Structures are given as structure tokens and as C-alpha cells.
Amino acid sequence: MPNQKVFFRVSLSAAVKVSSFGLLLGVAAQAHSEQGVVAPGESKVIESGETVKNWALQNGSSLTVNGATTAAIRSLGAQLTVNSGSTIERIVAQEGSTVAIQNSTVMSTAPGASAMELTNGTATISGSHLESAQSVGLVLNRYSSTPGGSTAHVSNSTIKGAQAGASATQLSELHFFDSLVQGTAVGSTGVLLIGGSASAQNSMLVGERNGVRFTRAAGITDDGTLVLDQSTVEGKTGAAILVAGQTGRIPTATIEVSNGSQLIGGNGNLLEVTGGATANMNVNNSHLNGNVFVEAGSSANLSLQNHSSLTGSLLNVDSLAIGDGSFWNLTGNSLVGALDLAGGTVKFGETDAFYQLDLETLSGNGTFVMGADFAQGLNDFLNISGDATGQHSLLVASSGLEPVSPGDVHIVHTGGGDAEFSLVGGAVDVGAWSYGLKQDGNDWFLDPSARTISPGTRSVLALFNTAPTVWYGEMTSLRSRMGELRHHDAEGGGWIRSYGNKYSVSGANGVGYKQSQRGFSLGADAPLSEDSQWLVGVMAGHSNSDLDLSRGTSGTVKSYYVGGYATWMDADSGYYFDGVIKANRFENESKVGLSDGAKAKGKYGTNGIGASVEVGRNIKLENDFFVEPFAQASTIVVKGKNYGLDNGLQAKGQNTHSALGKLGVTVGRDFIMDDGSIVQPYLRTAVAHEFAKDNKASVNGHVFNNDVSGSRAEFGAGVAVSLSKNLQLHADFEHSKGKHVDQPWGANVGVRYSW
Numbered sequence: 001m002p003n004q005k006v007f008f009r010v011s012l013s014a015a016v017k018v019s020s021f022g023l024l025l026g027v028a029a030q031a032h033s034e035q036g037v038v039a040p041g042e043s044k045v046i047e048s049g050e051t052v053k054n055w056a057l058q059n060g061s062s063l064t065v066n067g068a069t070t071a072a073i074r075s076l077g078a079q080l081t082v083n084s085g086s087t088i089e090r091i092v093a094q095e096g097s098t099v100a101i102q103n104s105t106v107m108s109t110a111p112g113a114s115a116m117e118l119t120n121g122t123a124t125i126s127g128s129h130l131e132s133a134q135s136v137g138l139v140l141n142r143y144s145s146t147p148g149g150s151t152a153h154v155s156n157s158t159i160k161g162a163q164a165g166a167s168a169t170q171l172s173e174l175h176f177f178d179s180l181v182q183g184t185a186v187g188s189t190g191v192l193l194i195g196g197s198a199s200a201q202n203s204m205l206v207g208e209r210n211g212v213r214f215t216r217a218a219g220i221t222d223d224g225t226l227v228l229d230q231s232t233v234e235g236k237t238g239a240a241i242l243v244a245g246q247t248g249r250i251p252t253a254t255i256e257v258s259n260g261s262q263l264i265g266g267n268g269n270l271l272e273v274t275g276g277a278t279a280n281m282n283v284n285n286s287h288l289n290g291n292v293f294v295e296a297g298s299s300a301n302l303s304l305q306n307h308s309s310l311t312g313s314l315l316n317v318d319s320l321a322i323g324d325g326s327f328w329n330l331t332g333n334s335l336v337g338a339l340d341l342a343g344g345t346v347k348f349g350e351t352d353a354f355y356q357l358d359l360e361t362l363s364g365n366g367t368f369v370m371g372a373d374f375a376q377g378l379n380d381f382l383n384i385s386g387d388a389t390g391q392h393s394l395l396v397a398s399s400g401l402e403p404v405s406p407g408d409v410h411i412v413h414t415g416g417g418d419a420e421f422s423l424v425g426g427a428v429d430v431g432a433w434s435y436g437l438k439q440d441g442n443d444w445f446l447d448p449s450a451r452t453i454s455p456g457t458r459s460v461l462a463l464f465n466t467a468p469t470v471w472y473g474e475m476t477s478l479r480s481r482m483g484e485l486r487h488h489d490a491e492g493g494g495w496i497r498s499y500g501n502k503y504s505v506s507g508a509n510g511v512g513y514k515q516s517q518r519g520f521s522l523g524a525d526a527p528l529s530e531d532s533q534w535l536v537g538v539m540a541g542h543s544n545s546d547l548d549l550s551r552g553t554s555g556t557v558k559s560y561y562v563g564g565y566a567t568w569m570d571a572d573s574g575y576y577f578d579g580v581i582k583a584n585r586f587e588n589e590s591k592v593g594l595s596d597g598a599k600a601k602g603k604y605g606t607n608g609i610g611a612s613v614e615v616g617r618n619i620k621l622e623n624d625f626f627v628e629p630f631a632q633a634s635t636i637v638v639k640g641k642n643y644g645l646d647n648g649l650q651a652k653g654q655n656t657h658s659a660l661g662k663l664g665v666t667v668g669r670d671f672i673m674d675d676g677s678i679v680q681p682y683l684r685t686a687v688a689h690e691f692a693k694d695n696k697a698s699v700n701g702h703v704f705n706n707d708v709s710g711s712r713a714e715f716g717a718g719v720a721v722s723l724s725k726n727l728q729l730h731a732d733f734e735h736s737k738g739k740h741v742d743q744p745w746g747a748n749v750g751v752r753y754s755w
Contacts, residue, residue: 118150137161140172168196183207197224200231216251228261245275341366348380362388374403387417398429398594400649412444459590468658483730484720492526497750519543552593574618604643610636684716712738
């Protein structure tokens with residue numbers, strides 16, 4: 001066959017069919033004048049070390065390359081097998097040719113020459129490297145007169161090209177598995193789809209400009225798809241995916257992004273649609289970062305499903321559907337035509353950045369997470385120009401700062417429809433107050449007329465108010481503090497008691513909380529003289545109180561105290577006196593659960609001092625019964641403190657006062673055991689009244705009165721046991737019910753040793 005130096009080029013868009021004879025005549029390349037021809041029905045095997053030459057495979061023939069190096073190979077309806085270790089200059093396969101390449105290299109350096117071209121052919125490429133220094137690494141093409149295209153399956157391979165890593169025209173399919181496809185020159189594309197389709201599993205598609213580019217050839221009416229599974233598409237200087245139309249050539253791209261796939265755009269855009277083109281992208285179980293830009297006159301429809309997310313801004317997107325468990329996180333002002341939520345979430349970026357989302361319509365049911373800086377009057381805004389339907393929740397960021405004007409916090413506007421909006425948890429915490437949501441026509445605002453005390457304020461007021469109950473829980477009466485002293489006259493000794501209390505407090509300002517206290521006290525005393533009826537002693541102790549204010553808000557008070565006491569008892573008359581003075585250090589901490597699910601914290605320390613005086617008379621009755629009326633007066637002052645929560649809320653507390661008076665009676669009986677021990681069970685009842693009313697505190701400049709004044713009834717029972725002259729045990733239980741302070745239960749046990 002004559003040797004003619006004719007170079008055959010295949011168009012990227014559509015190949016023109018030539019005769020078999022013409023193809024074989026054009027097999028020679030510039031660098032190699034020698035060529036081999038494999039005739040129809042003939043099979044040829046070339047081994048390593050054979051002369052490098054061009055090869056032409058005629059219809060029905062086959063060529064196997066075993067570790068050899070060849071120039072260009074052209075196949076017409078033939079079968080080409082390239083085995084491990086082979087190096088090929090270029091491959092062109094047409095008219096039903098099949099190509100299998102394994103662990104080999106195809107490297108093209110000629111101007112305009114791709115590394116491999118398939119025209120109505122199929123290829124399987126495994127563990128190989130294909131590269132074109134000046135054109136496209138792998139081209140899939142078709143004859144315009146045929147109903148089908150070409151197909152290539154590429155696994156564990158690298159495909160590179162200066163203009164594009166790979167390209168496919170209409171009806172052709174590229175399938176990549178564990179492979180890298182890369183455009184290497186400035187302005188290049190990883191994969192170019194001119195009506196063709198591509199799928200990638202666990203692969204990377206990278207271009208210096210775009211990772212994947214969709215276009216359409218003249219006269220073509222159909223477009224392919226891009227399916228990504230655990231794969232990455234990257235455009236180093238441009239968008240990850242570009243869908244580009246031009247006059248008469250306007251593509252419609254279908255894109256599936258699944259199972260952790262990523263789209264990376266060097267210009268910040270994961271998808272761009274231009275020139276009147278259309279992109280339909282479905283995201284499934286993947287998390288994308290980047291913007292979607294749609295040029296005027298073009299369109300894009302997005303769907304986020306199966307716990308997917310998109311972080312970025314959307315501009316001129318026609319429709320967005322967000323399924324249950326999926327969310328869109330805005331990073332800038334965005335414009336979307338129709339937003340449909342099926343349990344999905346839209347988050348307006350970070351809490352310190354504020355955006356507007358413009359929609360034409362809203363439907364479905366979902367959640368909008370919105371931020372606000374109420375101190376500056378800034379907030380995210382949902383603006384719907386058309387109809388809005390469905391039920392939607394607004395999760396507005398809480399703040400400890402006061403709003404400029406709560407009535408001006410405009411959250412949502414619609415053009416009409418029957419949509420319903422509500423606040424998550426029913427309120428948003430802003431400074432000292434929690435606000436509800438108010439609808440005014442087609443607009444929604446935070447409602448200043450329906451405000452309640454915020455959790456932050458409640459925690460502040462509770463901590464300011466807790467010190468007196470802490471102090472009283474540490475004290476109680478003489479009998480419950482030290483047991484029965486009369487069994488062995490005024491003998492000095494040492495004692496220790498452990499106690500626990502539960503309080504339920506509801507202040508006049510509506511702040512209620514539950515307090516659980518546990519602690520211990522210990523002390524030692526001695527008579528003033530050998531025959532004195534006076535005992536004087538010192539005491540110390542510690543208690544820990546936990547506050548529960550509901551809605552995830554809690555507090556703790558750690559109390560450390562020291563004190564002194566004096567007790568007088570007259571054995572003949574039964575009269576007694578007990579006086580205690582006690583100084584405390586309170587370490588307070590609050591943890592606030594806010595309406596948006598966030599937490600705020602604050603802590604401070606303060607000091608307090610208080611005194612208690614109890615007087616009474618033990619009256620002996622018949623059969624070892626006794627009755628003991630008593631009166632008790634107590635007062636405490638806790639130093640005020642200024643402190644703040646870490647969300648900006650500021651609190652200022654004045655000195656906290658308490659003045660408690662109590663009248664009561666104890667009745668009991670002494671049982672003398674055979675061994676000489678004494679068991680004394682008793683019952684106690686009393687009426688207590690809190691006189692202090694003016695305990696004011698301010699939160700962000702709003703003044704609240706921590707008033708817990710009022711009366712309560714107390715009931716108690718206990719037992720004191722003198723085991724010997726020196727050793728005594730006692731236990732005491734109590735319960736009270738009052739206007740502002742209830743004590744569901746209190747209990748303490750103690751032991752005293754006399755010397």
C-alpha cells in the first residue's frame with residue numbers, strides 16, 4: 001500500500017465518515033515512515049523490542065501489543081489489546097473498534113493530536129496513563145449519521161490533556177472509576193461534555209479553569225448527564241461546573257452529586273450557568289461549599305436531599321428544593337425563584353453576618369435559622385415577593401444585648417398566601433426579655449407587647465435571690481442543728497451534721513426555680529466555766545446548691561462559711577437561748593439555655609453575713625412528755641454584685657436582705673431504755689414570715705424586684721438518741737408551704753460527742 005504522509009483529524013463535535021481505504025492511507029505519522037497493516041480477519045501480536053512503527057488495523061482484524069513501543073495505531077472496526085508495559089504514541093479507533101488498555105502509556109505530543117480518539121467505538125482502560133501535550137487526553141466521538149456514540153470505561157488511571165482531560169460528544173459516555181482526569185494548560189477543562197455524558201466514582205475531575213464544562217454542538221438537540229459518586233470536581237481558577245450556551249447551541253445539563261462528592265471552584269462558584277443554558281442539579285448525601293451563579297436569561301434548578309448541605313450564595317436560581325435533614329447555609333444575599341421545603345432548613349450564615357434572601361414563592365414546611373444584632377438594629381431578612389404557603393419555623397439567634405426598638409425587628413415579608421410562621425420554642429431571647437412573633441398583614445415582627453422575662457434574666461434573679469435560702473438551709477433550729485443538749489446538761493463537745501434541702505421558689509416577678517441543697521457543718525464548744533449554763537463554740541461548713549430554672553437553664557451556688565454561737569439553758573426553768581452569727585462566701589455560676597439552642601454562662605462571687613436568735617422554754621409534762629414553744633428571728637445581708645453573661649447580658653444586684661421571724665412549738669417524749677440510753681422523738685410546727693420586700697436587681701437597665709416576702713407554715717419531725725453520756729445521735733425532717741417559698745423536704749443527721 002502506498003505510503004502517504006496524510007494526518008487524519010477527528011472533530012470534537014461530530015466525525016465525518018471516510019472510506020476504509022482512505023483511513024489506512026492516512027495511517028503514517030510525521031516521525032515514522034514505516035507502518036504495519038493488519039488485514040481483515042488477521043491477528044497480530046507484537047512484543048517488546050520490535051521496531052517502532054505505525055499500525056493500521058483493517059475491519060475484522062486484531063492487534064495485541066505485549067510490552068512493546070509503537071507509533072500511532074489506527075483501528076477501523078478492529079480489536080486492539082494493549083497489555084502491561086506498552087507505550088503508544090497515539091490511538092485512533094473508529095467504526096465499532098474495541099480497545100483494551102492495561103497498565104500502559106499513551107502519550108501524544110503532536111500539535112492538535114489527542115492521545116486517544118474513539119469514534120463509534122468502545123474502550124476499557126485500566127491502570128494506565130493517557131496524555132496529550134497539546135490537545136485532549138481522551139476523545140469520545142460519533143459519526144453524525146449513526147444512532148449511537150462511543151463508550152469508555154476508565155479505572156485506576158490518569159487521563160490528562162492540555163485543552164481537556166477528556167471529552168464526549170452526543171450519545172457518547174465516559175465512565176471513570178478511581179481515576180484522575182485533568183486539563184493541564186491555562187484555561188483548560190477537566191471533562192468537556194458536548195452533548196455527551198460522564199460518570200465518576202471515587203475520582204477527580206480537575207481543570208485549570210473548569211472541572212467540567214457542558215456545551216452543545218451545532219444541530220444537536222440532546223444533552224448528556226454528569227453523575228458523581230464519592231468524587232471531586234475542581235476548577236482551579238473558574239467554577240467547578242460550567243454550563244455554557246451560545247446562540248443556537250443552548251445546552252440543558254443534568255447533574256447528580258452523590259455520596260460525599262465535592263465541587264470546588266477557584267472563583268468561589270461551584271456551578272455557573274451562562275448563555276441561556278439550563279442546569280438541573282440534584283445533590284444527594286453530599287456537602288457542598290461554593291456559590292451558584294446563574295446569568296440573566298439562563299436557569300438553574302437545584303435539589304438538596306438525603307442529609308445534604310450547600311454553603312454559599314445563590315443568584316438567579318429558578319428553584320430550590322430542600323428535603324428533610326438537608327440544609328442551605330447562605331454566605332451572601334441570595335435570589336431564588338421558588339423555594340420548596342420538605343422539612344429542610346435554610347440558615348442565614350454566621351450570627352455576625354446579616355443577609356437578605358429574596359424569593360418569588362415559598363412552599364412546603366421548613367425552618368429558617370436567622371441571626372440578629374439587636375443592639376445595632378441589624379438582622380437577617382426573608383423577603384418573598386409572591387405567595388407563601390405552608391408552615392415554617394423561625395429560629396432567631398438569641399442575644400444578651402438590648403434591641404434598639406423591638407417593634408422594628410422585621411423578620412419576614414410575603415406578597416400573599418396563607419403561610420404560617422412561628423418562633424422555635426415560641427420565643428426569642430433578646431436581652432432582659434423574650435419576645436413572641438406578631439403578624440401584621442403580610443409581615444412578621446418580634447412582638448414587644450408579648451414579652452416575658454428571658455432565661456438569662458431569670459438566672460440572674462434566681463442567683464441574687466438564692467443566698468437567703470442557702471443560708472437558712474445551713475442553719476435551721478437549735479434542736480435540728482445540735483440535737484438535744486439537755487440530757488447531759490451544758491457539757492462541751494464537738495459535733496458534725498450532714499443535711500439536704502429541696503426548695504421551690506416563685507418570686508413576685510414571676511421567676512420560679514427549684515433549689516437542691518446538700519452540705520455539712522461541724523463545730524466545737526465549751527462551757528464558760530465549770531458550773532456555767534452557757535456554751536460557746538465555733539462552727540464551719542460548706543454547702544452546694546443546684547438551681548433548675550427549666551428550659552435548659554441552671555445555676556450552682558457553692559457556699560463556704562464560718563461562725564460562732566452561744567447557747568444558754570436553765571435546767572430548772574427550761575428556758576433556753578441560742579444565738580448564731582455566720583459569715584459566708586458564695587460562689588455563683590449560671591448556665592443559660594437560650595431560645596436558639598445556644599448556651600450562655602456567667603459567674604461571680606460575693607460575701608454575706610447573718611445572725612439568728614432563738615429563744616424558748618422546755619416544759620416538762622407527765623409521763624416524760626414535753627412541750628417546747630420557741631421563737632426565732634434571723635437576718636442576713638448579702639453584698640450586691642455586678643456581673644454579666646458571655647452573650648452580652650449585664651446584671652447589677654443591690655444588697656440582698658432577709659428578715660425572717662418564726663413562732664413554733666415542739667412536742668415530744670423521752671424514752672429511757674434499759675441500758676440507760678434515751679430516745680426522744682418529737683414533732684414540730686411553726687409559722688414563719690419573711691419581712692424583706694425590697695431586693696432590687698437590674699438587668700440591662702431594667703429593674704426587677706426580687707420580692708419573696710410572705711408567710712409559710714412549717715412541719716417537722718425528728719429523733720434524738722443519747723447512746724451514752726458522751727455520744728448522741730439525731731435526725732430531723734421538715735416540710736414547709738408558703739406564698740413564695742416551699743420546702744418539699746429537708747433532712748439532716750448529726751452526731752455529738754461530749755467531753
